[in-house]
Each structure stands twice: as structure tokens, then as C-alpha cells.
Amino acid sequence: xxxxxxxxxxxxxxxxxxxxxxxxxxxxxxxxxxxxxxxxxxxxxxxxxxxxxxxxxxxxxxxxxxxxxxxxxxxxxxxxxxxxxxxxxxxxxxxxxxxxxxxxxxxxxxxxxxxxxxxxxxxxxxxxxxxxxxxxxxxxxxxxxxxxxxxxxxxxxxxxxxxxxxxxxxxxxxxxxxxxxxxxxxxxxxxxxxxxxxxxxxxxxxxxxxxxxxxxxxxxxxxxxxxxxxxxxxxxxxxxxxxxxxxxxxxxxxxxxxxxxxxxxxxxxxxxxxxxxxxxxxxxxxxxxxxxxxxxxxxxxxxxxxxxxxxxxxxxxxxxxxxxxxxxxxxxxxxxxxxxxxxxxxxxxxxxxxxxxxxxxxxxxxxxxxxxxxx
Amino acid sequence: xxxxxxxxxxxxxxxxxxxxxxxxxxxxxxxxxxxxxxxxxxxxxxxxxxxxxxxxxxxxxxxxxxxxxxxxxxxxxxxxxxxxxxxxxxxxxxxxxxxxxxxxxxxxxxxxxxxxxxxxxxxxxxxxxxxxxxxxxxxxxxxxxxxxxxxxxxxxxxxxxxxxxxxxxxxxxxxxxxxxxxxxxxxxxxxxxxxxxxxxxxxxxxxxxxxxxxxxxxxxxxxxxxxxxxxxxxxxxxxxxxxxxxxxxxxxxxxxxxxxxxxxxxxxxxxxxxxxxxxxxxxxxxxxxxxxxxxxxxxxxxxxxxxxxxxxxxxxxxxxxxxxxxxxxxxxxxxxxxxxxxxxxxxxxxxxxxxxxxxxxxxxxxxxxxxxxxx
Numbered sequence: 001x002x003x004x005x006x007x008x009x010x011x012x013x014x015x016x017x018x019x020x021x022x023x024x025x026x027x028x029x030x031x032x033x034x035x036x037x038x039x040x041x042x043x044x045x046x047x048x049x050x051x052x053x054x055x056x057x058x059x060x061x062x063x064x065x066x067x068x069x070x071x072x073x074x075x076x077x078x079x080x081x082x083x084x085x086x087x088x089x090x091x092x093x094x095x096x097x098x099x100x101x102x103x104x105x106x107x108x109x110x111x112x113x114x115x116x117x118x119x120x121x122x123x124x125x126x127x128x129x130x131x132x133x134x135x136x137x138x139x140x141x142x143x144x145x146x147x148x149x150x151x152x153x154x155x156x157x158x159x160x161x162x163x164x165x166x167x168x169x170x171x172x173x174x175x176x177x178x179x180x181x182x183x184x185x186x187x188x189x190x191x192x193x194x195x196x197x198x199x200x201x202x203x204x205x206x207x208x209x210x211x212x213x214x215x216x217x218x219x220x221x222x223x224x225x226x227x228x229x230x231x232x233x234x235x236x237x238x239x240x241x242x243x244x245x246x247x248x249x250x251x252x253x254x255x256x257x258x259x260x261x262x263x264x265x266x267x268x269x270x271x272x273x274x275x276x277x278x279x280x281x282x283x284x285x286x287x288x289x290x291x292x293x294x295x296x297x298x299x300x301x302x303x304x305x306x307x308x309x310x311x312x313x314x315x316x317x318x319x320x321x322x323x324x325x326x327x328x329x330x331x332x333x334x335x336x337x338x339x340x341x342x343x344x345x346x347x348x349x350x351x352x353x354x355x356x357x358x359x360x361x362x363x364x365x366x367x368x369x370x371x372x373x374x375x
Numbered sequence: 376x377x378x379x380x381x382x383x384x385x386x387x388x389x390x391x392x393x394x395x396x397x398x399x400x401x402x403x404x405x406x407x408x409x410x411x412x413x414x415x416x417x418x419x420x421x422x423x424x425x426x427x428x429x430x431x432x433x434x435x436x437x438x439x440x441x442x443x444x445x446x447x448x449x450x451x452x453x454x455x456x457x458x459x460x461x462x463x464x465x466x467x468x469x470x471x472x473x474x475x476x477x478x479x480x481x482x483x484x485x486x487x488x489x490x491x492x493x494x495x496x497x498x499x500x501x502x503x504x505x506x507x508x509x510x511x512x513x514x515x516x517x518x519x520x521x522x523x524x525x526x527x528x529x530x531x532x533x534x535x536x537x538x539x540x541x542x543x544x545x546x547x548x549x550x551x552x553x554x555x556x557x558x559x560x561x562x563x564x565x566x567x568x569x570x571x572x573x574x575x576x577x578x579x580x581x582x583x584x585x586x587x588x589x590x591x592x593x594x595x596x597x598x599x600x601x602x603x604x605x606x607x608x609x610x611x612x613x614x615x616x617x618x619x620x621x622x623x624x625x626x627x628x629x630x631x632x633x634x635x636x637x638x639x640x641x642x643x644x645x646x647x648x649x650x651x652x653x654x655x656x657x658x659x660x661x662x663x664x665x666x667x668x669x670x671x672x673x674x675x676x677x678x679x680x681x682x683x684x685x686x687x688x689x690x691x692x693x694x695x696x697x698x699x700x701x702x703x704x705x706x707x708x709x710x711x712x713x714x715x716x717x718x719x720x721x722x723x724x725x726x727x728x729x730x731x732x733x734x735x736x737x738x739x740x741x742x743x744x745x746x747x748x749x750x
Contacts, residue, residue, distance in 0.1 A: 071570075071572070072571065072572050073482065073570045073571025073572050074570045074571075074572075076480075076482060080481060099480075099481070100480075101478040101479060101480055101481075102478070102479055102480070102481050102483075102486075103476040103477070103478045104476060104477055104479075105451075105474075105475075105476055105477070106455060106474070106476075106477050106563070106582050106584050107448065107451060107561075107584060107586075108477075110485070110486060111477075111485060111491055111563060111565050111621070112491065112493055112561070112563060112621050112624070113621050113624035113625045113628075114489040114491060114620075114621035114622040114623075114624060114625040115625050116486055116487065116489060116625075118487055148629075149626070149629060150625050150626075150628065150629070151628045151629050151632060184571075186482075186487070186571060188481070188486060188487060190486050191625075195446075195448045195449045196447065196448025196449075196559075196561060196586060197446070197447050197448050197449075198624055198627075198628070198631075198657055199628060199631065200628055200632060207481050209481050209482060211482075211571065231613055232613045233611060233612065233613035233614055236608055236611040236614065237608070238606055238607045238608035239608055239611065239614075239626070240626045245489075245625070245626070246486070246487050246488050246489035246622070247489040247621070247622030247625060247626065248489075249487070249488035249489060249573055250488045250489040250490050250491075250525050250566075250620070250622060251524070251525075251614070251615045251620070251622065252573075253488075253525065253526045253573070253574060253575055254523075254524060254525070254526050256573075256574065257526060257575060282573055
């Protein structure tokens, strides 16, 4: 029998339900109000407009790397997109220019207070050689949510997407062919105010870089093993775990190394006294089990403020609901339930889902409960 | 009667108890082990050595700004300190060079995953024109704690302090004179690996910049008013609120603006269902009250993992304990206790303490409990 994981991985974009094509993450009511107040303040400012896009192309295109030499995020294409914003003038003309260094004074707030947010999406070439993006409107609207959370400037998501498409036309030769290969796209916004007062940044830079990539994990599609710790918490209610901010990542590296030292490839992030499963590594987490009522059920934690609203997560949920072959739940699930299902032979599959890592199987999970026992 | 706040503000470094002079923040046992494992791995690497300090001084020194034109963190001195690290070579020779831009590829991890930590300390000129630092060993050891938390490279704190002192000798003319004025010093470490995989940075940059400053708040030493929200959390157990990482700052700006819109100057950060007071703005928080037993008591929240171990906090505690005139407690204190003390006329003073802001009085606090009531 083909596993759910295998089925999901074989899904081609054209087989996705049409409901997927236009459902960007809705802004919360408070975010809409926040955006409106920014826009009111910014009516005198120049907007970001794809029609103003300037092109300054390289005279020294670099050679492509063969697929088997690609390491995630190491190689970058010839060009990048850039637009700059200032509080008094608004957006500069957007620009496609040769990939190159960014120069900032050491006082720039991105170096001090983590004014940075990003997105990750992928461009593929289809059988006809056309460029395909997977639900890029989701990434654009999630980037806007992130920038507003950091009081970085707003932008029209459709204009940015139009700019990205122009960049991809220029970089088409950098989109690798072959199963599992794609051009990883990294839109990023940083605060570039050059003074140290802790407040909103009066300058910002939006850039997009592109990296030809293969599978994220060197294990390929083999299972990764997980360390489930109870003494380290990725995100908290009232925090920022549901935004794609740089600051959600650096704190996890030490724990990732500690897991590696003990032989695990990633961390399974838990929350609360009952050890709810939240995310795995840098991915959303899915558990496929036969539940206590004997039903097959695909479970992923709900978007309660501590979970990144993943594009892959959303797509898996939509696909599984359209299939209508098993129960699909966004609900809390804790270690006790997973361990019990495992012990009773009811745990069918467990996997992580994210754009960079696609859909990765989890092997086995070690629950480290020593810390919690001490409390 | 002179208030506690006024007394604290008039304290001169030479009046501080001798116990203060050499008590850097101890590393936790786990941090010591972590550092040891890094050092074992790094024995082949070049260490950071003040003896190797190189000087490349500017030929175009800039004019000083008059004290009344100084805004916190806007003006920088002629030179900066810089040292670079790579995983294979260790530390470069440290360098004092003209203040100037940092150039990094757009893939540098500091722009994506918040690999950044910093310190803030101040240099003063005493009546004899000598340069005085306030407990700089505390800042150096706290920076080391922060870098290790982010898996950025270790360094010898005494070597870095020796480098800083050399920088200050070069920049002596930039230390302003006059009460409330000083040279604010900002040591910063960033991760500079130029590839996007989420893991430890294989390159780093350590720099120190200096900014002549006056009072942080434009209100001077007038009280600031606070918005106490229960729907936003600065830090949590198992998080990183007790490290001076850039990532603790950006998420607070939106809430700061929302507070400003309602007429408050800062946020009072609460935690937990009982609304424990944790920090205020970017400062540690102190409450001076007559407690329920009729004793005068100075209370500040304990270093439980959610509180920044402040140098000013530590100094106030040491001073107050040496005075032995009232009870001094590091203990949890919640909004209910503060409000009750206020209603019963037992709240004497409430203030924030930090290097940038010194000791700032809090005016009145609005407890926004709507959110918590809804739950």
C-alpha cells in the first residue's frame, strides 16, 4: 500500500484542488486596522510598483552548477531584486540587478534588534519548460503580515509578485530540472535605520535572492529522527511563533546541535505541561494515526498563534479534505497520545511539511521528560 | 525626604560597594559545559588577542556635536573596533579602524535568522578627565553568554575588554562631559555565514561602535507612563528573555507604538495568569512599597529565565543591600499586589533600570485586563 507521504509527494501542482489557487492567509482584524493606520499615514508616500521596475543586468553571467553539487542555499543566481523604503519618501523604484553585497552602517537596526522577516517559495520548470510557482500569493501575503508585525513598511502583494515574476524570467536558466530540484526563492525585508534607539525603523530594504536547490535533508527522503525536549520552547501564546520572522530561528540552533550530539537530526517542539506537539525542526508537523474510535485521522496542530501558517501545511489539509478518505483535524495533539498510538500499533505515519524541506518523514522520537519530571 | 530614585541617581561609581567590582554574571553549569565543548573543538583556532590589535586611524576626524544636539544612538565616533571569525581559522587580528559600512552578501544569516547579540555600556570622564567604565566585566561576560546561546564563537572576555579600552583611548575626545552625558558603547556580534541552511554560522563578526549620548528619554527624568498588556508576552520559560539577543527587541516595537497611540510611553511586560511584572520597556523593573507586614521593601522580579540580568539591576540590589535600610527582595510581584499597594497608599516608588535609560521613574500604569477577562 502506498503511504500518505508518498501520495502527497507525488502530487503535481495541476492535480491540486482549485480551491487552493486563491486563498492567501487572511489578515486578522487587528492587522487590517494596523495596516490601514499605516496606509493612512503613508498616503503621501510612493508605493511599490512593478511598472517602475528597472533592470540592470550582469555582463558576466556565471556558469550553472550540476544538480549533484547543489547544497541548500549555497549557490545563488546571477541577479537579485531590490527595493528600498524610507519613512519620508516611501518606496524607491524596484530594481533587478546583479547579485551582490549589501552595505550598511554598523548601527543599522537589522544588526541589533532583529528587524528581519522572510519567505521561502520555489519555482519549477514544467514538462513544457514553463516556469511554475506554487501558490506564491500565500507567501506574498504572509510576508506582508510579517513586515507589519515588525512595523516595517506595507506593500501591495500583487505588485511584489509581479516583480518576482519578472526576476524569474531573467533567471529562468537558473531553475534546475529534475525531480526534487527547483529554484528556491527568498524574499526578505530588513530594517536599515542607522541609529540605535529602540523604535520603528525609518528605513527598510526588500530584496529577493534565488538559489537552485535539491532536497533539503541530505538523508533525502529517508526518515529523520527527532529529539522531543520539554525544557526549550519555540513559541508562546502572545509571542511571534505564527510569523515568519528571523527571530524565530536563531534560538533553535543550539538545541538543534544538542540534538545532533545525541544522534537526532531535528527537534520536535513541544508546548505546555501536557507536551503538545507544535512544530518539527523548521516544519509544520503532521500525525497520521488510527484514533481511539478506530478512525484513520490526519492531525496537525491548529493555528493558535504558536504555529507558522505553512503553505505546504495548508495545501496538505486542502488535498486531504478533498480526498475525503479519512478524518482531517486541526487540533491539539500531545506526546502522550502519539506514544500511546505508537505502543498500540495505531500510529501510521508522522511527518514534517515545509517549502524548503517539502514533506519529510519522521523516524523515531525520543521524549526527554527528565526536565519536566524535576518540576 | 529624598526619594530612593534620587538617591540611586546621585550614586557615584566610587561610592559603590567593593563587592560590585568583580562579580560578572556566572555562566550556568550547562553553559560552562557548552563553552568547554566549543573550546575543545576550537583548540586549533586562533584566539581573540588584544596583543594583536591593529590600528588604522582616520585622516579625517569629524567635529564633535554639542551636548544639546545629542540624540540617543544617532551620532557615532570616528572609529570602530572589529574582529572577524571563521570556523576553520578562528579569530582574525582585531582592528581599530574608521567608522564605516559593513558589506555582506544578501544571503548572510544575520539578515535571515537573527544571529545577533549585543551589549550596552557607558564610558564617562571623571573630574580628573580620566575615562571611567562601570563594571564592564559584567557586559563582557553577558555578551559571551549571548554568543554561546546563538552558537556564535566564544572569546576571552578580558581580551575583548582590553581591546575596548584601547578603542576608548583613541576615542577619548568623543566622551562628552556634563551630568547625564556619556559615551554609549555598543559591542555587537553577528553571524555572517553566506548561505541559507538553518544551522550554526560558520562565520561571525564582532564589532564595537561608540555614540555620545545624553538622557535616553526625552522626558529626561520625568516619569514615563506605562501600558500593562496581558495579550502580549516579551519572554517565556524555555525561551531567551534572559539573554541580550537582538531577537528580544523587534517584536516589542509594535506594542510600543500601540501604547504610544493610547498615550503611554512604554509597555509594562507581564507574564502568566496572575500578571506577574517582568520588565518595563527595555528595562528591569523595581517596585518600592510598604508591604502587607508594614515593612518597606524593594522588589524586583527574580532571574528565572525570563528576565534580563541587568548590570544596573544588579548594582541597585547590591547598593540597597549594603545600605540595609529596608528589605530587598528578588521575588515575583504581580499587578494585583502593586494595584492593591497603590490603592492603600503603600506604593512608594516604581522605576525601571537599564544602562541606556539609567534609572527612570514610572508614572502611572494602566492595566489592560480586557484580554484576560475574555479568556
